[in-house]
Amino acid sequence: MPPEAPATRRFFREAIARALREEMRRDPSLLLLGQDIGAFGGPYRDFEGLLAEFGPARVRDTPVAEAAMVGLGVGAAAAGARTLVAITYMDFLMPALDPLVNYAAKLRFKTAGQLAAPVVVKTTAGAKGQGVAHSQCLEAWLMNVPGLAVVAPSSPGDAYGLLKTALRAPGPVVFVDHKRLFPMAGPVPDAEAAIPFGLAAIRRAGRDVTLATHGWMTHPTLAAAASLAEAGISAEVVELRSLAPLDIETLAASAARTGALVAVEEGQLPCGVGAEIAFRVRECVPALAVARVGARPVPVSSNPVLEAASLPDAPRIAAAARRLLRPSAGETA
Template sequence: MLDKPEVATQRLFFREAVTRAVREEMTLDRHVMVMGQDVGAFGGSYREFDGLYKLFGPARVRDTPVAEGASIGIAAGVAAAGYRPIISITYMDFLMLGFDALINYAAKLRYKTAGRLNAPMVVKTTAGAQGQGVAHSQCIESWLMSVPGLKIVAPSTPADAYGLMKSALREDGPVVYIDHKRLFPTPGEVSLAEEFVPFGKACIRRDGTDVTLVTHGYMTRVVMQAAQSLEGEGISCEVIDLRTLSPLDIATVASSVSRTGRLVTVEEGQSTCGVGTEVACQTFERIGPRPWKRLGALRAPVSSNPVLEAACIPDAARVMAMARAVLDL
């Protein structure tokens, strides 16, 4: 068997991988532009747009007021006019202010115009808890998954942050790109060559035989930690990182659950009507019911108090408990 050729990589922080993808696409296509609060000379709230203002100037890297609804509306109009804007919404909680423009205009534009117009825009928003309280910590991915016309991605590694952003900026319709506060400072290897991560293709992060753990975003790191600890107990976990939430790669999940016979879904958002519920339902529609447990945030707002925040959000210990429960151990 021939060895696979080694791929040259560079080690980047998650936020740097986002920057690199955007910089490359802005260089290739003059229609790509960045909009949002503090995206200009400051470089973004998490410095994920560092250096772009200096390279491309204020015409293509535009600061907006603290007015998320207006900003998403402007981005949708700009996209309909032929540009490819990235609109940065610092906290996912405030994406709600732009739902009318995003859902009723951008996501439906191709349907309203019989395909004559599209809104090729990327709404980049940051989810998750990190000490910032009830209105800056929510994960509402499952709300967006129900909207026809929206594509939703949630990378967990720098390589996927790069590849998914590249793919998002080539899409012909609106994409919601969800990153997580705790991921920005995490490092990882990113190919030096241009690489795209296709939408609708999950990644098996760890092979296993006893139970399938399905998750996305920052929770992938938590689940991987749990899987490694469970291996010491003789429990073999297969870990699937969804990467894109719409479209879902149910084929990969269903194949895994068919082999392991059990499913645990993990998310930082609410499990009621959550991502895991949809994954499980679509999986069982394909292969029939299997033992399943779901884990999400407690049914409470996420506090800025570090003790209460930790009590609300899934951690490795709770993932391990759910895996044992589905195995009836």
Template sequence: MAASTYREAVRSALREEMERDPDVILLGESITGYGGSYAVTRGLVEEFGSHRVMETPIAEAGIVGFAVGAAMGGLRPVAELMTVNFALLALDQIVNSAAKFHYMFGGQWSVPMVVRTVSGFGQLGATHSQSFEGWFASVPGLKVVMPATPADAKGLLLSAIRDPDPVIFIEHSLLYSTRGPMPDDPAALVPIGRARVARAGTDVTVVAYSRMLLQALQAAEALEREDGCQCEVIDLRTLRPVDYPTVAASVRRTHRVVLCGEDWRSGGFGAALLAELQDLCFDDLDAPIARVAMRDVPLPYARNLEQALLPSSEQVVETVRSLL
């Protein structure tokens, strides 16, 4: 079985879709000569030309608006927004244009486009270290994907580009260099809207996505080793629509659930997930639904202060123990 880094998995999905479909174009800031802020698109402009790999002005709203129009004109644009923090400048185009047109104009056309963007941190300061997946996931009309593994990054991006609706595809800066196995079939799609049981267990369900999946899996190993506790770890993969059937089926077996995310606790994605799960699973629960989330503090620069805030595997361990 072949292995790949997360970065190379994203790049190969882009390259293969561009080879397969001449209507797929990429656009974003410094994605050509520079190769993208996280080097994901390196080499693609040489391969496909500047009419398909477009260097844009620093204009996030314009980039997304342009991509919406390109999609309406028959292309399959993949817009890169350097980080999810900069995506705030494009919120209007994402929420009021991309997400609305199919419904608001009575189904006359859809907007087949992908916004690729990046969550993460690493002493980047308060404006460059945020997680906003919950905001996007609250908007009907969007699909929101947040892969944790290289195989899912590739398979979900292939699905996202082929999907006729707008997809917000959030990568994670601290995952780009991670390596993982890739499927034997390089063209294998991972369906949007399907969670994956990343580790089977019987005692507690731990729901995670993106980088928190790795923290959750580490925590599950520690809990097995130190407490003999078997965690079932679910990788949500898609945040809209959420695969509630998979999560609920797990909670019906374990009767306990911990929700993990890196966004702020108040109003974060986990808060919405919790509310929905309480409706779905209340009778199955033996303990209140617990959360691991970012404290409601802007991310500081100093390394020790930042570390004090970041959700970690230790926090997952402690939270699981609090339920047992």
């Protein structure tokens, strides 16, 4: 979104609902499937008002049956509808990976273009006090699947623009929001606008180190950059927005300027988002110093003390940047 575009402050959920409403009006074939998205308006009120406007044939409450929900969404999309399936917790995408990965992601290839599956699976990742099976960030698993697009906004404006693009995409898209984004408000452009996939955004300019991140972690990363600035370290924050496709060009250009890259994610480090981007950026910038910040290799407890201890936060992100730039520093953070 260009900064000069007229915008109105909206809750995150309102940005989602607006994108859905506009696309439902534009494309009469668009169907929404999900648990509690009808009269209840969605667990986060992000589907509010849609049942009243579009009716129960297009806004469908489903049983708790994630595998069948995604299977139906994929099958209907393959047969000429467009669908969005809401999976309340990303952890429950696991039972639905079969239709998503084994069918939707393969469909265009395996049928030599006879069929495609324009389906959006919208799901909510991340930790917010709900425990080991309701807190995970599994984006990296999905980045590993050819044929899937994966996007993760950090603000209402980007959620609106990325969801618009997802709902016009030719193939399956996983749209990952985060529980901690829903209390947020932010500017959403007044005019209809979509944000293309594969475009990272520089959220803060800096000279000394590039901090790359996505989704909710953008906010602790920006806080880390602010605290690094107080210590005389100028950090550039690059928000990926789209994980598949990845905008390596923007990241590599930033890393080439700063000479150092810290990849930040809420999920696990092994084979994670950071591992992928660090390797790919280093292919472009060979002398690059790299570090990763992610969750400790333990489950995420609902106990707030244990939850916080297992996840990255601004001080840990800042400490990782300081260690990378001055290997003897940052030990106390």
